Structure formats: structure tokens, C-alpha cells
Amino acid sequence: MHRDRPGVWKLRTRSLDLSDRPLVMGILNVTPDSFSDGGKYDDAQRAIDRAFAMEAQGADLIDLGGESTRPYSEPVAADDEWRRVEPVLSRLQGNLSIPVSIDTSKACVAERAVSLGVEVINDVTGLEGDPDMLRVARETGAGICAMHMQGTPQTMQDSPTYENVAGEIYEYLRLRRDHLLENGIEWSRICLDPGIGFGKLHTHNLELVRSVDDFHKLNCPVLVGHSRKGFIAKELGDPEKNRMAGTLGVTLALARKGVQLLRVHDVAETVDALRLFQVSGGLEGSCWTTLSGQGE
16 A cells, blocks of 8 residues: 555544644543553643643643553543543533543443544553454544553553564554445544553663654654653663653654654653754655655
């Protein structure tokens, strides 16, 4: 298959322009146990205020999640997950100018969320965790992000093993892309995520960052969620160290390599760093200035 490198990502009722710069996806976890900000926004009003704050800071979209997928987290029932996200979505619907993504692997949560204005379904199981998710993805017309994960959140960090981490994940995402296409999901709606931190060791994560530009050959937008993750602290040699500077360093490397969507906690700092990186010439000579390519 051959297509140009995508310049837009088609969502449910709108499209995102991917031709000029990386887009910033702000993380909004309404959970008590997410790895970095668990409990910070599990009150609906605090979460709503945070969503509007991220919009004001320059986020291009917001990813709302009601179930933690950190290593060794416990699964949450669909009704409990929905009770966490519903009041936030109800308030944001019609009041937020940027699109909202729902971070869920449950088809019933995704379907209800779309009925409250959600534009994107972001599924860490690559739409494999719930057999009904393909139907929901097809019928709702939402943008779809399919991620790679080795194992489940309960097992993924026990002993992740690869012979060629980038090559194996590339092949997995190629097969998931083709499966989505075969099930009636348009190419223009598909985004792919190599799954930093999901069933990967420190060395695997660094290798994925170094080789992430290879994933453009799949001719779908690439999303990376690296923010504040353990491989950054591991590389810096201090698990207690503030991870913002390390996250921003990886952010700029990913931007240089053409990653179209960056999923982060610290929106204001990321937006500022990317703006100065771009106006200082950091994206010159990269795929942002060529926006062309050949893929499979």
C-alpha cells in the first residue's frame, strides 16, 4: 500500500491539521490511582477546571481517562469508569472548543462517551480488549488510536521481551491498521501508538524513541505518550527526580522525528518548548518541511 504521509487526522465531526507542527494532547485522568497524577483530578469540578485550563494553555485536544493503566493497576468495572468520566464530559460538551478523546478499552464506555461529544477513541489494547469495540469504532465515525501493549497492565512489566522491539511493534501496528481497515474503519481516521512504557523495559523505550520515525511508513498519524514515565527517571538515575525536564527533552526529540501527536501532562511547558523549538529552526530539514513519504 502506498499513501502520502498524512496531513490531517479525521475525527468524528472535524479534522486535525497535522501538516505544520506536532499537536499537544493534554492528559486528564479522573482516577484515584494513575501513576503520575492519580487522585489530583478525581473530583469532577477539578477535572473540568483542568480541562479548560489546558485549553487555555494551548492544548490541541484532551484525553480523558477513567481507568488507570499504570503497571499492576487493577481493572475497573465499566459502570465505575463511566461514573468517573460522565460528569466531566457532560459539562465539557458544547463548552470546550478543542476535541476530547476518551481513553478506554471498553466499548460501552466509548459509545456513551461519543454520545456526549467525544471525537476520538484511544484504546491501549489496540481495539483487541473488547470484541464490541470494532463495531463502536466503525459506527460512531470517531477518530481511532490503536496502541501496542505486551501483556496487560497487570502483567506487562513482569518480564517484557523482544528480539527487535521496533520491528516487532511496527509489524503489530501494521497488522492492527490492516485489521481496522478490513473492518470498515477509514484509513484517514486511524492513528497508531507504539505504547511507550506498556510492556517495555527502559532500553526498549529509548529504542522506540530513537526509531519512531520508522513508524511513519505506516502512513497513519503517530501518537506517543512518554510524559513523566519511568524510563526518563531511569535514564536520569534518580527515581525521585522531577521528570518534566526529561519529558521535554524527549518531546523535542519526538517532534524532530515527525511525531504528530504528543500526549503529555504538562501542557503549558510543552506548548512553549515546541513553539521555541520550531521558531528556532528545530523542525527545519525534518519531515515537517517535506511532508511526503512512501509507505506500505
